[in-house]
Amino acid sequence: MFIDKLIESIKEKNNPTVVGLDPKIEYVPSFIKEKAFKEFGVTLKGAAQAIIQFNKQLVDAVYDQVPAVKPQLAYYEMYGIEGMIAFDETCRYARGKGLLVIADGKRNDIGTTAEAYSRAFLGETVLADGIKQKAFDADALTVSPYLGIDGIKPFIDDCDKHEKGIFVLVKTSNKSSGQLQDLVTQDCRSIYEIMASYVNEWGKNVRGQYGYSSVGAVVGATYPNQAKLLRSIMKHAYILVPGYGAQGGTARDCVNNFNSDGLGAIVNASRSIMCAYMSDNWKNLYSEDKFAEAARAEVIRMKEDLNSALAGYR
Amino acid sequence: MFIDKLIESIKEKNNPTVVGLDPKIEYVPSFIKEKAFKEFGVTLKGAAQAIIQFNKQLVDAVYDQVPAVKPQLAYYEMYGIEGMIAFDETCRYARGKGLLVIADGKRNDIGTTAEAYSRAFLGETVLADGIKQKAFDADALTVSPYLGIDGIKPFIDDCDKHEKGIFVLVKTSNKSSGQLQDLVTQDCRSIYEIMASYVNEWGKNVRGQYGYSSVGAVVGATYPNQAKLLRSIMKHAYILVPGYGAQGGTARDCVNNFNSDGLGAIVNASRSIMCAYMSDNWKNLYSEDKFAEAARAEVIRMKEDLNSALAGYR
Numbered sequence: 357m358f359i360d361k362l363i364e365s366i367k368e369k370n371n372p373t374v375v376g377l378d379p380k381i382e383y384v385p386s387f388i389k390e391k392a393f394k395e396f397g398v399t400l401k402g403a404a405q406a407i408i409q410f411n412k413q414l415v416d417a418v419y420d421q422v423p424a425v426k427p428q429l430a431y432y433e434m435y436g437i438e439g440m441i442a443f444d445e446t447c448r449y450a451r452g453k454g455l456l457v458i459a460d461g462k463r464n465d466i467g468t469t470a471e472a473y474s475r476a477f478l479g480e481t482v483l484a485d486g487i488k489q490k491a492f493d494a495d496a497l498t499v500s501p502y503l504g505i506d507g508i509k510p511f512i513d514d515c516d517k518h519e520k521g522i523f524v525l526v527k528t529s530n531k532s533s534g535q536l537q538d539l540v541t542q543d544c545r546s547i548y549e550i551m552a553s554y555v556n557e558w559g560k561n562v563r564g565q566y567g568y569s570s571v572g573a574v575v576g577a578t579y580p581n582q583a584k585l586l587r588s589i590m591k592h593a594y595i596l597v598p599g600y601g602a603q604g605g606t607a608r609d610c611v612n613n614f615n616s617d618g619l620g621a622i623v624n625a626s627r628s629i630m631c632a633y634m635s636d637n638w639k640n641l642y643s644e645d646k647f648a649e650a651a652r653a654e655v656i657r658m659k660e661d662l663n664s665a666l667a668g669y670r
Numbered sequence: 671m672f673i674d675k676l677i678e679s680i681k682e683k684n685n686p687t688v689v690g691l692d693p694k695i696e697y698v699p700s701f702i703k704e705k706a707f708k709e710f711g712v713t714l715k716g717a718a719q720a721i722i723q724f725n726k727q728l729v730d731a732v733y734d735q736v737p738a739v740k741p742q743l744a745y746y747e748m749y750g751i752e753g754m755i756a757f758d759e760t761c762r763y764a765r766g767k768g769l770l771v772i773a774d775g776k777r778n779d780i781g782t783t784a785e786a787y788s789r790a791f792l793g794e795t796v797l798a799d800g801i802k803q804k805a806f807d808a809d810a811l812t813v814s815p816y817l818g819i820d821g822i823k824p825f826i827d828d829c830d831k832h833e834k835g836i837f838v839l840v841k842t843s844n845k846s847s848g849q850l851q852d853l854v855t856q857d858c859r860s861i862y863e864i865m866a867s868y869v870n871e872w873g874k875n876v877r878g879q880y881g882y883s884s885v886g887a888v889v890g891a892t893y894p895n896q897a898k899l900l901r902s903i904m905k906h907a908y909i910l911v912p913g914y915g916a917q918g919g920t921a922r923d924c925v926n927n928f929n930s931d932g933l934g935a936i937v938n939a940s941r942s943i944m945c946a947y948m949s950d951n952w953k954n955l956y957s958e959d960k961f962a963e964a965a966r967a968e969v970i971r972m973k974e975d976l977n978s979a980l981a982g983y984r
Contacts, residue, residue, distance in 0.1 A: 381797060393798070400795065403795075433806070434795050440754050441751055465742075469744045490750075502815065532819045
């Protein structure tokens, strides 16, 4: 089961962190960009090739410290076909290093279309009678719940069949998330609470040996009070927590997403790790060509930050 | 402006129809599949190449009859990188024939990530100082509103800058759409009504000469009563209506999405057109090798069906 693999890796590495791989070309160190642009031109291909180099070196620097990476599909689609090649190669490389890959695509559609998305990222594509092939190969995918269970069930079926996972948006980290998610219905529950109940229910058939389900949820680090309530509603959901670091969420803000056993959540950081070499914390210690070492240092700092906040909480 | 181009093309062709290009490999006639599989193997590439041939012949058969096509991204991602190449080639080919392309991706994310999606499909990707390139090139994109305006604004900015459009999910055609969308808030409005108000408001700066906005909405043909209300709330939104044909929506069900001038909505059909050659209506008249003619016949039948329902309504 995906969720058991995730938990075992979190325990082994003593680190509930996922590294977001959101490679805007601006984040890539100049020496990598210049080499790729020289070889492939200042083109989508040049950018995508630079991103592949950047991602591989980041993965090399952190794979023994973190259980998972989370490539954000938008930052690969932005570079067209070449970007999707970079996405594919990043997934393969990370999985080859023993990392779980959470594709952040927030996919959503209905019936056979949701099934197609699920096959694209989690399952297998049928080409002809008895002939199947994997399109992309992630371990988990983020999905958006606006369409209800019709848009979620095909993914859950593949979670069951192929040991994969999903994380359903519940309460997102952005400022305007309340425009829809905080609306209060006539039974006095907010939309995010109702979505949380659905998520807990939807995941009941794919629970693993630790009591958690391969159907997880997304709850932003920027809403710690809501996290407390959501943690209690979604007893069996693992929570993916974006918003730590660059978006303003602190380790203390994240702890409400965890249970008292230190499990139940995994915290994402993207920019603060990828761009550690540019940050006030690390730029004096690591020059641009040492960007991967800076990323590793930030991963270790974040692990300690989270673990000490969790220790204080228990 | 995207919306003016759409309306002018609808008027010119006297047809408020969009042809969905959702090319599951099962839909592709055997003679096309066999040729492609022979050349490229029974592989993702073979499937994707078959899909390109299928789509191009469909486009050739209908481009003078319809204003737009709507490739559904899930059915391209399902074939991996090769599928994305098929998506890209389909978009280019259709635009070359004067069709507007609505990429159905239901994309959604926050801030700079929504910006990345927008650049991927509607805008341009910055590669270096002053050097930009288009990643994919659609005229419009469907988007999902779970994250609020933070997830929508970057797309609207590109609508304004690049003459593009978006269609925001409001009330989707599937059975379980009510799980979230029909919830009623404490001010006695349903979520889909509230979303509709947002959509009307969000689109106010990109209205064209006919009074409609390049920020449109998605309202399923399967909910005609809700459509009547939504039409009145979203005075300036063009409505993309899925669910006609294979999903059970009739022309009469669609008319509530239109205004009395015959404008205000565009109705999608995918399977009933792509697979017309297999349908009870057409299979006795058109053999498999005449699939494109069957699609054209169904497009013309649908146009007449919609126009006569609209005439009865006015």
